[in-house]
Amino acid sequence: MKILLVGGQGTIGRKVAAAFTARGHEVITAGRNSGIVQVDITSPDSIENMYRQTGNIDACICTAGTGYYGPFEEMTTQLMMPGIEGKLLGQVNLVLMGKNYLNSGGSFTLTSGIAAQHPARNGTCVAMINGAVNSFVLGAAQEMKQERRINAVSPGLVEDSNERYGAFFPGYNLVPMNKLVNAYILSVAGAVNGKILKVYS
């Protein structure tokens, strides 16, 4: 399979890329400042340009995007916009624009997160974005043609992020990276469609 992995240089992306490469797939990483092709997912033009470079693909995985984490008291919609334009609308556009480049039977795998259901303190913006991604996937899955599929992987606090982010998530159980990677493999190589693959407990 020819797999486009947006965010392939991130904490999660690197492990996902390694897993699919080890399984014999061709992985094209895409990132803002790294990867095989460059893309700024906040820009529809940049997304279109990326797909033109990759040509048709069998799977698109996105592990890119984040959102405002900070005091609720100080939160404004302006502070929320980068996350809305990136992790939310960026991922939406990867699907809306990418479905023309996705082969029959291919799949999209977006990334949401535990905050959709269990937001941490200061995490209301990210909660909102993750909830939006999940429900987008539920709707989009019904509209996919020619056996195309779409799922969301919803990670909890992953092992590899613990040092950097653990302090912001007191009481959150650490998710083993191999369990998270398996969710991406299930989405791409399995038959699931319209699923929110929750990787947390």
Place this chain on the structure above:
Amino acid sequence: MKILLVGGQGTIGRKVAAAFTARGHEVITAGRNSGIVQVDITSPDSIENMYRQTGNIDACICTAGTGYYGPFEEMTTQLMMPGIEGKLLGQVNLVLMGKNYLNSGGSFTLTSGIAAQHPARNGTCVAMINGAVNSFVLGAAQEMKQERRINAVSPGLVEDSNERYGAFFPGYNLVPMNKLVNAYILSVAGAVNGKILKVYS
């Protein structure tokens, strides 16, 4: 109680206004072209101006806002923006900007919808918005101070919308209006916080 009802002239809003008025509360309706005060919830300035006119309130209910319904194949983020700026960020701003005007012990009640979990055909944009509103409420509820509360009411296809919208929701059960109105009453007059009050079956 002094209750601000944004969207008080809509299908749902009118019934909600009548119910709270009948219970002896002061209801200030707000709408783009109608109501006691005017507000365009897509504009933060307009929201601030509305709150300046109402002064402190005991509850803010929003039943306003909609989003793109139409073929998924033709959907673009541009078509999604009015709903994102209105039903999503408009409701978010009613909270972020309104918490300074909400009395201690007061409540926000936003409106999402069944599409968050069970999107109809052509409803992926609205699904996304509703899912976002629900998860925003989960996060915001944790951040409320001085016994302030926030909930979302998530209506299914309501009786009063059946003639206009029923054809778009084949197989959706009709929700009695009094059951829906009760959810708003529960949110405002009850003690619930951070709940998605699902009014569908």
